[in-house]
Amino acid sequence: MVKIKLAMMFTCGYALIVVIFAASIVRGFSRDHGVLAIAELAVRLFHLGLPLFALQSLTMALLQAKGEALLASLLAAARQGLFMVPLMIILRCFYGIDGIISSQLLADAIVGSLAWIVLMHQLNHLRLLAPNAKTTNIAL
Numbered sequence: 001m002v003k004i005k006l007a008m009m010f011t012c013g014y015a016l017i018v019v020i021f022a023a024s025i026v027r028g029f030s031r032d033h034g035v036l037a038i039a040e041l042a043v044r045l046f047h048l049g050l051p052l053f054a055l056q057s058l059t060m061a062l063l064q065a066k067g068e069a070l071l072a073s074l075l076a077a078a079r080q081g082l083f084m085v086p087l088m089i090i091l092r093c094f095y096g097i098d099g100i101i102s103s104q105l106l107a108d109a110i111v112g113s114l115a116w117i118v119l120m121h122q123l124n125h126l127r128l129l130a131p132n133a134k135t136t137n138i139a140l
Contacts, residue, residue, distance in 0.1 A: 004058050004119075011054040015047040022047075042101045049105045052112030053079075059115040062122055075115060083107035 018025065026039040056075060063072035084107035091099025091106075 004055070007054045007058060008051055011051040015050045018047040019044050038097060038101070041098065045101055045105045049108030049112075052108040052115075055112050055119070056108075056115040059119045059122075062119065066122070071118065075111065075118065078114065079107055079111045083110050 022040050022043045023036070026036055026043055030036060030039065056079065060072045060075050063069070063075065084103050087103035087106050088100050091103050093099070095102065
C-alpha cells in the first residue's frame with residue numbers, strides 16, 4: 001500500500017504545481033488570449049483528475065495481477081469509452097467548449113470512485129484470504 005500512497009502523493013504534488021503555474025505553462029505555447037483562456041482551463045482540469053488516474057492505474061494493475069482481466073479491462077474502458085465520450089456529448093450541449101473540457105475531469109471522478117470501491121473490495125478479499133498475515137502492507 002506504500003506504493004499507492006507514494007503514487008497519490010506524487011500525482012497530487014505534480015498536479016498542484018501544474019494547476020498553480022498553468023498560466024505560465026500555457027504562455028510558453030501561445031500568446032493568443034483566446035487560446036490561453038481555453039488552454040489554461042484545460043490544463044488545470046486535466047491535472048486535477050490526475051491523482052484519480054493514478055488510483056485507476058494501480059487498481060487495474062492489481063486486478064491484472066490477480067488474473068481478473070475482464071474487470072481490469074472494464075475499468076480501463078470506463079474512463080474514456082463509457083463515461084468521457086457520453087459526457088462530452090451531453091455537456092457540450094449545455095456548456096459548449098467548457099463542457100467538453102470538463103468531461104474528462106468528471107469521467108476521472110466517476111471512474112476514480114469506482115476504482116476506489118473495487119480496490120477496497122479487493123483488499124478486503126485479500127485480507128480474508130490471509131487472516132494471519134501482517135495487514136500493514138494492505139492498509140491505506
